[in-house]
Every structure is written in structure tokens, then in C-alpha cells.
Amino acid sequence: MYFNIDPKKNIPLYEQIIHQVKEMCAKxxxxxxxxxxxxxxxxxxxxxxxxxxxxxxxxxxxQGVIITIRGRGTFISEDFDQTYDPxxxxxxxxxxxxxxxxxxxxxxxREELIQxxxxxxxxxxxxxxxx
Amino acid sequence: MYFNIDPKKNIPLYEQIIHQVKEMCAKxxxxxxxxxxxxxxxxxxxxxxxxxxxxxxxxxxxQGVIITIRGRGTFISEDFDQTYDPxxxxxxxxxxxxxxxxxxxxxxxREELIQxxxxxxxxxxxxxxxx
Amino acid sequence: MYFNIDPKKNIPLYEQIIHQVKEMCAKxxxxxxxxxxxxxxxxxxxxxxxxxxxxxxxxxxxQGVIITIRGRGTFISEDFDQTYDPxxxxxxxxxxxxxxxxxxxxxxxREELIQxxxxxxxxxxxxxxxx
Amino acid sequence: MYFNIDPKKNIPLYEQIIHQVKEMCAKxxxxxxxxxxxxxxxxxxxxxxxxxxxxxxxxxxxQGVIITIRGRGTFISEDFDQTYDPxxxxxxxxxxxxxxxxxxxxxxxREELIQxxxxxxxxxxxxxxxx
DNA sequence: GTGGTCTAGACCACT
DNA sequence: GTGGTCTAGACCACG
Numbered sequence: 360m361y362f363n364i365d366p367k368k369n370i371p372l373y374e375q376i377i378h379q380v381k382e383m384c385a386k387x388x389x390x391x392x393x394x395x396x397x398x399x400x401x402x403x404x405x406x407x408x409x410x411x412x413x414x415x416x417x418x419x420x421x422q423g424v425i426i427t428i429r430g431r432g433t434f435i436s437e438d439f440d441q442t443y444d445p446x447x448x449x450x451x452x453x454x455x456x457x458x459x460x461x462x463x464x465x466x467x468x469r470e471e472l473i474q475x476x477x478x479x480x481x482x483x484x485x486x487x488x489x490x
Numbered sequence: 491m492y493f494n495i496d497p498k499k500n501i502p503l504y505e506q507i508i509h510q511v512k513e514m515c516a517k518x519x520x521x522x523x524x525x526x527x528x529x530x531x532x533x534x535x536x537x538x539x540x541x542x543x544x545x546x547x548x549x550x551x552x553q554g555v556i557i558t559i560r561g562r563g564t565f566i567s568e569d570f571d572q573t574y575d576p577x578x579x580x581x582x583x584x585x586x587x588x589x590x591x592x593x594x595x596x597x598x599x600r601e602e603l604i605q606x607x608x609x610x611x612x613x614x615x616x617x618x619x620x621x
Numbered sequence: 622m623y624f625n626i627d628p629k630k631n632i633p634l635y636e637q638i639i640h641q642v643k644e645m646c647a648k649x650x651x652x653x654x655x656x657x658x659x660x661x662x663x664x665x666x667x668x669x670x671x672x673x674x675x676x677x678x679x680x681x682x683x684q685g686v687i688i689t690i691r692g693r694g695t696f697i698s699e700d701f702d703q704t705y706d707p708x709x710x711x712x713x714x715x716x717x718x719x720x721x722x723x724x725x726x727x728x729x730x731r732e733e734l735i736q737x738x739x740x741x742x743x744x745x746x747x748x749x750x751x752x
Numbered sequence: 753m754y755f756n757i758d759p760k761k762n763i764p765l766y767e768q769i770i771h772q773v774k775e776m777c778a779k780x781x782x783x784x785x786x787x788x789x790x791x792x793x794x795x796x797x798x799x800x801x802x803x804x805x806x807x808x809x810x811x812x813x814x815q816g817v818i819i820t821i822r823g824r825g826t827f828i829s830e831d832f833d834q835t836y837d838p839x840x841x842x843x844x845x846x847x848x849x850x851x852x853x854x855x856x857x858x859x860x861x862r863e864e865l866i867q868x869x870x871x872x873x874x875x876x877x878x879x880x881x882x883x
Numbered sequence: 884g885t886g887g888t889c890t891a892g893a894c895c896a897c898t
Numbered sequence: 899g900t901g902g903t904c905t906a907g908a909c910c911a912c913g
Contacts, residue, residue, distance in 0.1 A: 457509055703859030
């Protein structure tokens with residue numbers, strides 16, 4: 360399990376961690392009940408302040424992606440428990456629209472974008488299969 | 491030409507303006523060479539600090555979406571001049587991936603997401619009568 | 622609007638702030654759209670680190686109690702938007718049960734407890750009336 | 753006598769034990785002078801660190817709920833000896849207030865809350881046949 | 884060992 | 899001016 364954190368990006372460090380954990384879960388690289396590195400471990404591994412890792416973990420727990428057990432560490436959740444928050448859905452719709460429009464301006468065709476989308480879903484589905 | 495700016499959203503005001511101008515251009519609501527309201531006009535119209543509007547216009551000009559002619563005002567550009575910046579493309583790919591993963595967690599299906607994508611493209615294509 | 626924060630209590634400082642803001646909202650001491658003190662203001666007022674206040678405000682925003690507008694400050698939300706989270710409801714049920722049992726052991730009668738409950742609701746209702 | 757301990761909950765394990773013992777006593781499932789399992793028995797039964805069970809028992813003894821007789825084991829106390837500690841009472845009042853306010857925000861009505869309260873008291877009274 | 888809280892102080896983006 | 903992020907370093911509760 361390797362993290363690729365880049366402090367030079369505009370996106371906050373703790374969000375980069377959140378994104379990568381969610382991505383690894385979706386792709387099946389991280390399985391349910393699997394243990395994540397401890398806050399201190401990860402923070403020294405990616406050379407970052409422990410508080411920043413902690414913040415990422417807390418947000419991930421709030422989203423239901425991971426659970427932390429006192430004194431034992433943090434683990435990938437077993438259940439997703441999607442609550443279908445309408446505000447979140449609308450937010451995602453807007454985000455998608457913006458990506459599409461910006462892609463349009465960047466000269467990326469509709470077909471190319473759909474290909475990207477398929478690529479992502481193939482990665483998600485390919486490894487999540489319960490073999 | 492109506493702007494729908496919401497200071498309550500997390501996205502910065504100046505970005506909201508940028509997004510909406512680009513969206514209106516893509517949809518054909520704003521045509522090439524069309525005049526945009528002046529900074530002062532727009533800032534009083536949407537009750538916002540003029541500096542914020544100015545910042546949005548500057549960024550739009552930098553992106554080549556609009557051009558400012560001193561003493562005459564700002565106008566929609568005629569040509570896009572897409573330079574296919576590989577860094578931008580990669581950034582967009584990452585953004586799309588993130589939206590997909592977050593949607594996945596929000597319980598939105600692949601089909602639903604593709605439908606959203608089609609919806610956006612239909613709006614873009616339907617109104618840009620310059621084919 | 623006065624805060625009564627006690628570092629000697631076991632309950633974390635940021636939670637004390639959360640509780641008091643919610644209480645003041647429920648009682649109508651804080652009205653919708655009212656501005657809260659800025660992070661720096663409040664932190665110096667109650668002699669606490671700004672980060673701690675910030676954490677409280679962020680959690681309050683996450684709960685939908687307040688909203689923060691970039692560069693302008695934080696305000697009481699207009700809408701509650703209760704989503705009736707079943708996990709939260711169960712948690713509250715458990716908390717109530719525990720308070721009751723502990724009260725039972727502390728020699729507090731059922732009638733006394735109901736009286737307390739009524740007292741709280743009277744404060745909530747009395748001032749929330751839309752006069 | 754079955755314990756239902758969940759390490760995933762935020763509440764510390766030793767407190768969960770305390771709560772459950774007190775609840776079982778209040779409901780009459782555990783009678784005065786009844787013997788509790790030994791620290792080792794209980795810790796292996798619920799798969800937990802013995803120190804955690806020990807800590808729970810110590811706190812229960814401090815509260816006067818159980819008594820330990822060296823060489824014979826731990827037993828439920830006969831008498832409660834409620835000392836009406838004003839600090840504890842105030843603490844419970846605050847806890848109740850907070851549960852009510854949080855319930856208010858969670859969309860739980862006053863009637864519902866009172867119903868929950870009655871439910872708990874019915875369980876407590878129904879089984880304590882020592883009247 | 885684990886994570887959670889808090890402080891002090893810095894820098895940045897937005898308005 | 900506003901809040902948001904990050905660091906460094908401390909202390910505590912839990913298991």
C-alpha cells in the first residue's frame with residue numbers, strides 16, 4: 360500500500376490521503392477489515408505531520424470508509440451504508456459538469472472523456488470482484 | 491445573461507463566475523464577440539466585491555475565454571486556441587476519477603453518471619448552433 | 622452571547638463550544654443568519670487556541686448548524702435539514718438510556734428526570750416561538 | 753448473563769462493561785449478592801484484555817455497585833447507599849440536556865423522547881421484583 | 884502501542 | 899478582515 364502525496368499540488372494534503380484511501384478501497388487494493396498504517400507510521404512514511412494524517416483518518420471515518428478502534432488502530436469498514444444524501448449528489452453532479460466543461464475547453468472530446476470514465480470503472484470493477 | 495452566484499457554496503466566488511461564463515459560452519448562451527458586463531456592472535448586479543469580479547475576468551482572459559479591449563470592455567473570444575496542455579489534461583483526468591470514486595461511494599451507479607454526462611453534452615451541443 | 626468554557630471538565634473544549642452553540646440556537650438566543658464571533662475573536666474571548674475554535678466551527682458546519690462564508694465569517698444556518706440518520710437516532714437512544722440508568726443509581730427519581738426534561742423543552746420552546 | 757461489547761463503538765470498552773452491569777442490575781437481571789464472573793472468565797468470554805475488565809470492576813466497586821471479597825470473587829452489592837452527590841447530579845442534568853438538544857437537531861420529537869424514557873423505566877421497574 | 888486533544892505559531896486563499 | 903491548512907511538539911486515555 361503506497362501513498363503518493365505531493366505537497367506542491369493545490370489540493371490539501373489531508374484530502375490527497377482521503378482520495379487515495381477511497382481509491383484503493385474502490386479498486387480492491389484495500390479490503391474490508393484490513394488495517395491501515397497507524398497515524399505515526401503513515402506520517403513518517405510520507406513525511407508529513409501526524410496531525411494531518413489524523414485529520415484525513417477522521418474525515419474518512421466520518422464518511423464511513425474506515426473505522427478506528429481505540430488503542431488498536433484504524434481499519435477499512437465492512438459496510439458502506441450509503442445514505443444517498445441529496446446534497447452530496449447535487450454537489451457531485453455540479454463537479455462532473457465542471458469537469459466536462461473544463462475538458463471541453465481543454466480540447467478533450469466527449470468520446471475521450473467517456474473512455475476515461477470507462478477506464479476508471481474497469482479498475483474499480485476488475486479488482487473488486489469477490490474472488 | 492443571468493449569474494447565479496451563491497456565497498454559501500464552498501467554491502470561491504470568482505471561480506463560480508469563471509465556471510458560469512465558461513458554461514454559458516459552451517452552451518452558446520454567450521456568443522463569440524459578445525460583450526460582457528463591465529466589472530462594476532456585474533459586481534453591483536450580483537452584489538459582490540468588484541475585486542472578485544475583476545479576478546474572475548483576469549483568469550478568464552488568461553484562459554483565453556474572453557479578451558479585454560481597453561476602453562471598450564470585455565468580450566467573448568472568437569477562437570479558443572486549445573493548446574492541449576498535458577498538465578491540465580492530467581489534472582482533469584484526476585478530477586474526473588475523483589468525482590467517479592466519490593459518486594461510487596455516494597451510491598450513484600455507472601449508468602447514472604453516464605446519463606449525467608450525456609445530459610451535459612446535450613446542453614452543450616444543442617445550443618451551439620455553429621456547426 | 623456568552624460562552625462558558627471550562628478546561629477542567631472531561632469533555633473536550635471544542636465539544637463544549639459545539640454544545641453551547643447548539644443550545645443557544647435551540648433556545649433562540651442565536652437566530653438564523655446571525656453572525657457568530659470570528660474564530661480569532663472567540664478564541665481570545667474564551668482564552669483558547671484558535672484552532673480549537675476552528676475545529677468546533679467546522680464540526681458545527683458539518684452538522685448543518687452554521688455555515689461559513691469565505692472571507693466573511695460564520696453564520697447560523699437558516700434551515701436545519703434533518704436527515705433522520707438512523708445510526709444517530711440509535712446513538713441518542715443509547716445515550717438517553719445511560720443517563721436514565723446513571724440517574725437511577727444517583728437516586729434521581731423518574732419524576733425528577735421528567736421534570737428536567739420538561740424544563741429543557743420549555744426553554745427551547747419558550748424562546749423559539751416566532752414572535 | 754450475556755455481555756454485548758462492541759469495540760467499534762466510540763465508548764471505551766471498560767465503560768461498556770460498567771454500563772451493562774449497571775443496566776442488568778437496574779433491570780433485575782443481576783440480583784443483589786449474585787456472583788459476577790471473574791476478571792479472567794469475563795475477559796476470555798468477551799475476548800478482551802483482562803486489564804480492561806479489571807478497570808471496569810474497579811470503577812463499579814468505587815461506585816458501590818459491586819463488592820469484591822478477596823478469595824471469593826465479586827458480587828452485586830446489597831445496598832446502593834446513594835449519597836446524592838450534587839456534582840454528579842449536575843453532570844447528569846447536563847448530559848440529559850445535551851441528549852435532548854441533540855435529539856432536537858436529529859428531528860426527534862419531545863413525545864418520542866418521553867416514550868423512550870418510559871420504555872427504559874418500564875424495563876427497570878418490570879423486572880425488579882423486590883417491591 | 885493506538886488515536887484524540889490542545890497549543891503555539893506560521894502561511895495562504897478569499898473577500 | 900475572514901477561515902483553512904500545516905507543522906512541531908506536548909499530554910492524555912485506552913487497551
